[in-house]
Amino acid sequence: METLEEAELCFPQLLNSSCKKLTRPRPEALTIYILMSCVSLLTVLLNLLVIVSISHFRQLHTPTNLLLLSLAVSDFLVGLIVMPFQILLTEPCWFLGDLMCTVFVFVLYITVGASIANMVLISVDRYVAICDPLRYSTKVTQMKVKLCILLSWVVSVFYAFMMLYDNLKDPGRFNSCYGECLINVNGAVDLVLWFLIPISAIIILYVRVFVVAVSQARSMRSHIAAIKLQRSMTVTVQRSELKAARTLGVVVAVFLMCYCPYYGISFSGPAIKMSSSTNLLFFFLIYFNSGLNPVIYAFFYPWFRKCVKLIATLHILQPQSRLTNVM
Template sequence: SSLRVNVVKSTGETELCFPQLFNTSCKKHTRPHMETMLMYIVLSSVSLLTVSLNLLVIISISHFRQLHTPTNLLLLSLAVADFLIGLFVIPIQILLTEPCWFLGDLVCVLFYFLPCFTLLASILNMVLISVDRYVAICDPLRYPITITQKRVQIFVLLCWIYAVFYSFMILYDNLKQPGRYNSCYGECVVNINGAVDMVLFFILPITAIIILYMRVFVVAVSQARAMRSHIAAVTLQRSVTVTAKKSELKAARTLGVLVAVFLMCYCPFYCVTLSGYDIMIGSSSTVFVLFLDYFNSCLNPVIYAFFYPWFKKSVKLIVTLEILQPNSCEANVL
C-alpha cells in the first residue's frame, strides 16, 4: 500500500508544460481564473495570519518570565511548528497548485520534506500536551516532581529530532533517486508507504491523545462535582486549593478544545488516504482538504486568545511596544 502524491495533470488539454519535449512532457492543467485567484488570496491570507498570530504566542511565552512553565513550553513548541507551517508550508502549497512543476526533482522532494516534519511535530506536541494535562489532572500531587522544565525541554527536543528523522526515512527512496516516480516532465511526484504513514503519523498519536483526554475528562468531571458539593464547607486554605484545581480544570478544558479542533482539521485528509484514493496536489478538492490541515495552525492562537487571559494581556503589551521597556519581562500577565 502506498500513498502517491503528485501535481495533477489534465488529460483534456493539449497545452504542454514543456512544448520542446512533445513526447515526454506533462499536459498542462488549467482551472478558471477566478478559482485560481480565490485560492491564492485565501492561502496567502491564512499564511500571513498564521505567521502573525503564532509569532505573538512565541514572543509572549519567550519574553514574559511568568509564562515560563512546563505547559507553556509545550505550547511554545507547538506555536513554533505552526509558525513554520504558516511561513513555509502554505507558500509551498501555493506553488504546488501551479499546473506544472519547473523547479526540478530534488526541490520537489525537499518541498514535501518540510510539510512532513512540521505537521508531524505539531501532532507530537499535541501528544505531549495531552500527557502534561493527564498528569496535572489525574496525579496532581506528583505533577511538580514528574513534569519539570528540564524534562519537558528534553522531550520537546526529542519530538523535533524524531519528526526530522521520520520525515527523512519516509522520503528516503525519493531523496535517493529524485523524480523516480514521475511519469512525465513537469510533474512532482512523491511516493510514500501509506500504511506506515497512516499508523505512525496519525493512528498511534491520535489514539494516544483520545485515550489520555477521555481519562482527563472523566477525572475532571468528578473533581468538578466534588468541588461543587463541598464548596460551602472549605476553609481559606482549602479555598486556595480549590482555586488551583479550577485553574487546572480550565487549562484541561482549553487544551481539550485545542485537540478537538486539531482532530476536525486533520481527519478529512486521512479519511481520503484511507479510501486508497491517489492524492492529487493541485486539484481543488485536495487543496481544500490540505487547507484544513494548515488552517489548524492558524486556529490554535485564536483558541488561546479566547481561553487564556495571559495571552490577551501579553498581546496588549506587545502591540503597544511596552515589552521594549526595561524589566518588561517581569510584568504581571497572569
C-alpha cells in the same frame, strides 16, 4: 473532477516527456491564491505573537506553555515555509524541479509530525496535572519538558526521512512526466504510526482527564461550604488546571477535525499528487488548523490577550519588560 481548460505543455521543448498544462478556470485559481495567501500571512503573524509572548515574558515560562511554544513554532513554520510552496502547487505545472518538490514534502512531514507529537505531549501534561496534581511539579519539570520537545522534533525529522527515503534518494522517480510533483509514501504505515496511534493516545488521555475533571467538579460543589482556607487554595489551583484542560481540549478537537481528512487520503493509494484539487483542500485544512490555534488562545487565555496588547504598544522594548505581570 476538475473543470479544466484547453491543455498545453508545461515544457514545450520536451514534446514527448512534458506534462500537459491543464489550467484551472481563472476565478477558481484567483480564489485559491487569495485564500491561501491570507491564511498563510495570518498563520505567521498569530503564531509569531504566541512565540514572542511565551519567549519574552518570564512569568509564562511554565512546562505547559513550553509545549504551546513548540506547537506555535511548528505552526509558524507551516505558514512561513510550507504554505507558500503549496500556493505554487496550485499552478498547473511544477517549475521548481524534483528536488524542491521532495524538500517541500519533507518539511511538511516534519511540521505535521511535530504538531502531532506536541499534541500528545500536551495531553500527557494535562493528564498528569489533573489526575496526579500533588506530584505534577516533580513529574513535569521544565528540563523534562524541554527534553521531550527536543525528542519530538528529532523523531519527526527521522520519521520524515524514513517515509520519504525513496523520494530523497532519487527525487522525481515517481513522476510520470516533467512538470509534475508526485510523492510516493506508504499510506497505511503513515496512517497507523503517525495518526491512529498518537490520536488514540490523545483521546484516551483526554477521556480520562474529563472523567476525573467531572468527578472533581462534583466533589467541589458538594463540599464547598465546609472547605477550609488551605483546601480553598487547592480548589483554586484545581479550577485553573481544569480551565487549562478545557482550553487545550478544544485545541485537540479542532486538530482532529482538520487532520482527519488529510489522513483519509492514505487509503487512496501510495502516490500523492500534491496539486490535485482534493489534496489541496485537505492540505488547506491542515494549514488552517495552524492559524486557528492562536485564535483559540485569544478566546480562552487572558494572558495571551494581555501579551498581544503589550507587544502591540511596544511595551516589550522597555527595560525589565520581561518581568511584567501578564497573568
